[in-house]
Amino acid sequence: MALRSSRNEVPRPPLPWRRRQAAAAAQQAAPAVAPHSLLQLMWLASPALPIGGFSYSEGLEAAISSGWVEGEADAARWLVQQLQLTQARGDMAAIAQALPAWDANDRTRLAALNAWVRETRESSELRLQTEQMGRSLIAWLRNQHAGDDARLESIDWLAAQDASYPLAFSLAAHFSGASARPALLAYTFGWAENMVQAAIKAVPLGQSAGQRILAQLADTIPAAVDHALALPDAQRQAFSPMLAILSAQHENQYSRLFRS
Numbered sequence: 399m400a401l402r403s404s405r406n407e408v409p410r411p412p413l414p415w416r417r418r419q420a421a422a423a424a425q426q427a428a429p430a431v432a433p434h435s436l437l438q439l440m441w442l443a444s445p446a447l448p449i450g451g452f453s454y455s456e457g458l459e460a461a462i463s464s465g466w467v468e469g470e471a472d473a474a475r476w477l478v479q480q481l482q483l484t485q486a487r488g489d490m491a492a493i494a495q496a497l498p499a500w501d502a503n504d505r506t507r508l509a510a511l512n513a514w515v516r517e518t519r520e521s522s523e524l525r526l527q528t529e530q531m532g533r534s535l536i537a538w539l540r541n542q543h544a545g546d547d548a549r550l551e552s553i554d555w556l557a558a559q560d561a562s563y564p565l566a567f568s569l570a571a572h573f574s575g576a577s578a579r580p581a582l583l584a585y586t587f588g589w590a591e592n593m594v595q596a597a598i599k600a601v602p603l604g605q606s607a608g609q610r611i612l613a614q615l616a617d618t619i620p621a622a623v624d625h626a627l628a629l630p631d632a633q634r635q636a637f638s639p640m641l642a643i644l645s646a647q648h649e650n651q652y653s654r655l656f657r658s
Contacts, residue, residue, distance in 0.1 A: 431580045438574035439581060442567065443588035445595070449534035449563075451588070454527050455596040455656040456480070457641045460648035462600050470607040473597040474614050477590070480641070481615060481622050485589060488636040489515065489564045490582055490626035495634070496568035497578045505555065508565065514634075515562035520642030523649050531563035539570055549573060582623040590615040599655055 431439070445452060458476065461467045467476050492511050499507040519525035536557045543549040556569055571581035590612060598608040648654065 431576055435574045435576040435580070439571070439576055439584035442570055442574070443584040443591070445588070445591055447535075447588075448538060449531045451531060451592040452595060453656060454531075454592070455600060456524070456527070456593065457644040457648065458593065458596050459600045459654055459656045460644035460651060463651060464644065464647070466644075467597075467601065469601065470603055470611065473601055473603065474611045477593050477597065477611060477615060478618050480593070480638075481586070481590070481618055482625075484636065484638045484641060485586065486622040486626045487629065487634065488518065490586060490623065491629040491634040492564045493568045493571070493585060494578055494582060494627045494629070495631070496565055497572060497581060500552075500569060500572035508556070509559055512556070512559050512562050512565040515564050516560065518636035520636070520638070521645035521649065524642075524645050528562045528564070529560065532561035532566045533557075535563060535566040535570060536561050539566070539573070543573070578627060579623060582626060583619060586619045586623060587616070590619065596656060 441447065458467065458473075461476060467473050492515050496508060496511050499511065515528060516525065519528060536553060539553050540550065543553065552569060556565060559565075567585055568581075571585070574581070576584075594608045594612045594615070597603055597611060598605065603611075648656075
């Protein structure tokens with residue numbers, strides 16, 4: 399005979415749903431983003447930020463060359479999966495864990511997170527990307543906070559760790575005063591905009607197609623952010639073998655527009 403639940407018993411949802419419910423409840427309880435913080439996050443997400451994000455495709459150009467991505471539908475599917483399988487479980491999770499470490503000034507934790515990001519780049523060009531964007535964001539932060547000795551000390555300390563881009567972004571987000579979820583939403587939308595522009599140039603696609611892809615990514619980003627916020631250390635990962643292979647092939651690709 400099959401076992402039955404008690405009439406009054408409410409089945410427990412699976413773990414991923416509990417995480418999303420907890421994140422949603424936390425968001426509802428969180429205060430609204432202050433105008434100054436919101437403007438800072440918009441600035442950090444802007445393609446006009448001079449850190450070179452536009453020059454990278456993160457393996458997309460190689461996927462196009464290899465025939466994996468041939469049109470709008472392929473590009474949208476590729477980028478949504480990259481968001482869910484690599485960004486949300488890796489760099490976004492590292493940023494989510496770095497933000498409270500900045501609040502606590504836990505330099506040991508921050509150094510460990512920065513080392514993890516650098517050590518988990520699976521090709522030379524992906525390693526160079528996070529280093530170059532990290533250095534550029536550090537230079538931008540120095541310019542923005544030139545008169546603030548306390549902030550300059552944190553910037554210089556991170557620069558001495560060979561700052562990865564996710565850790566440099568986490569410091570900029572910490573300075574904005576925003577909480578973790580808005581900061582991650584800004585980071586991820588900035589990533590999405592750069593990747594869509596790469597798809598428009600490399601597939602190639604029209605601007606309307608690019609906007610449709612961006613709309614799909616925008617619908618997917620909140621759940622990806624909540625997943626990143628809920629990940630503990632043991633579940634943070636950077637394992638995407640095909641992306642690593644494509645990135646390694648891209649390093650020797652005969653004709654290319656992008657640096658990764």
